Amino acid sequence: MATANEIAAQDFSAVVAAHRPQIFRFLLASTRDVDLAETLTQECFLKAHRNWGRFRGDSSAMTWLMRIAINLQKDHWRNRRMQFWRQARTNSVDLDEASEWLPSGESSVEQQLLARERVGQVWKAVEGLSERQRTVFLLRYVEEKELSEIAAATGLSEGTVKAHLSRALAKVRTELGGRR
Amino acid sequence: MSLTDKWMDEELDPELEQALRSFRASVHAWSEAELSRPRAATTWTAVHKRSWRLAAGVALAAVLTVGGVSGGMYERHRQQERAAIAARAAEQQRLAAAQQAREEEEDLLAKVDSDVSRSVPSAMEPLAQLMAEDETQ
Numbered sequence: 001m002a003t004a005n006e007i008a009a010q011d012f013s014a015v016v017a018a019h020r021p022q023i024f025r026f027l028l029a030s031t032r033d034v035d036l037a038e039t040l041t042q043e044c045f046l047k048a049h050r051n052w053g054r055f056r057g058d059s060s061a062m063t064w065l066m067r068i069a070i071n072l073q074k075d076h077w078r079n080r081r082m083q084f085w086r087q088a089r090t091n092s093v094d095l096d097e098a099s100e101w102l103p104s105g106e107s108s109v110e111q112q113l114l115a116r117e118r119v120g121q122v123w124k125a126v127e128g129l130s131e132r133q134r135t136v137f138l139l140r141y142v143e144e145k146e147l148s149e150i151a152a153a154t155g156l157s158e159g160t161v162k163a164h165l166s167r168a169l170a171k172v173r174t175e176l177g178g179r180r
Numbered sequence: 181m182s183l184t185d186k187w188m189d190e191e192l193d194p195e196l197e198q199a200l201r202s203f204r205a206s207v208h209a210w211s212e213a214e215l216s217r218p219r220a221a222t223t224w225t226a227v228h229k230r231s232w233r234l235a236a237g238v239a240l241a242a243v244l245t246v247g248g249v250s251g252g253m254y255e256r257h258r259q260q261e262r263a264a265i266a267a268r269a270a271e272q273q274r275l276a277a278a279q280q281a282r283e284e285e286e287d288l289l290a291k292v293d294s295d296v297s298r299s300v301p302s303a304m305e306p307l308a309q310l311m312a313e314d315e316t317q
Contacts, residue, residue: 005316029279034214101210112291115202122203139202169196 012052016045016062022062022143023069029126029138030073032093040076044069053097066143066153070135077131095123115157118176125175128166137168 023044027037047068048055055064080098102112102119126134139145151158192200 013190020213021215024215027208027216028211029207037214041219055297101206101213117203119206122199142204169192172199173193173196176196 012049015048015065019062020045020149021050023065026066026138027069027073028141029072033112036076040069040072043072047072060149061148066139067155070154073135074131095120122172123176125168125172128171128175132156133164133168133171134147136164137172140165143153 020041024037024041027040027044028034031040044065048065054178055061059067074110076153100116102115126137129137132154136150138157139150139153145153147158147161150156150161154161
């Protein structure tokens with residue numbers, strides 16, 4: 001007969017299996033650094049595992065995990081205030097390299113080039129966003145979260161989330177418009 | 181993309197929506213490719229890169245620390261040396277001044293003595309004569 005701890009461990013394993021790709025993807029898009037995204041994903045689940053017993057289920061496990069991931073990402077950049085070390089340690093891929101991942105389904109070469117250009121422009125706009133705007137933007141347009149879920153994960157009100165999204169969209173629109 | 185909110189629909193023109201779709205698909209493709217990459221290779225590369233960077237960082241920090249500490253110690257040592265030299269010079273100056281003062285005092289006393297020794301014989305001469313007269317009487 002399985003003990004309570006074993007059941008809890010099995011539950012947590014299922015949570016990891018279900019949500020790890022999404023957490024990794026969000027951190028990858030936030031940092032554009034594969035190694036860092038992997039490290040932060042592991043830290044996220046380690047932290048979640050330590051506090052799994054205290055997770056009351058007020059929000060979904062995904063929202064709870066995303067909140068941990070956002071805080072870890074914030075802490076990571078805050079703890080490296082010295083620009084020299086930030087530069088020395090960063091392993092982010094450049095915008096062109098990030099844009100090379102083409103969406104499937106673009107049939108012709110022209111369509112592929114156009115799609116690559118669009119993706120590059122969005123990456124450029126994302127790079128210019130504030131940390132909070134970027135987080136909200138990625139949760140909405142990459143992870144397809146509802147406003148209420150974004151608000152719960154970031155600790156912001158829905159109104160504030162809307163405002164950040166509007167500003168982020170305006171910047172993306174400007175970037176796209178500038179290249180027409 | 182499930183952009184069902186009214187306010188969102190109002191904000192998204194077809195070109196922007198298409199760009200966001202492409203961006204989303206691109207990020208998903210990149211993430212899936214990284215996740216499906218063999219773990220051992222990725223981990224080793226990551227560990228190797230991180231180890232190298234960490235070693236370089238530690239070495240640089242060690243060099244800076246040792247440089248800072250030894251520089252500080254050298255500077256402190258030099259300050260102490262300078263202070264000792266200054267103290268020795270001040271002591272020598274003080275001794276020289278004292279010696280000079282002593283010499284001046286001795287010169288003055290010698291001068292006074294010589295002045296006195298020159299004036300006393302003539303001043304004492306009548307008294308000496310009287311003493312000599314008493315003895316003859």
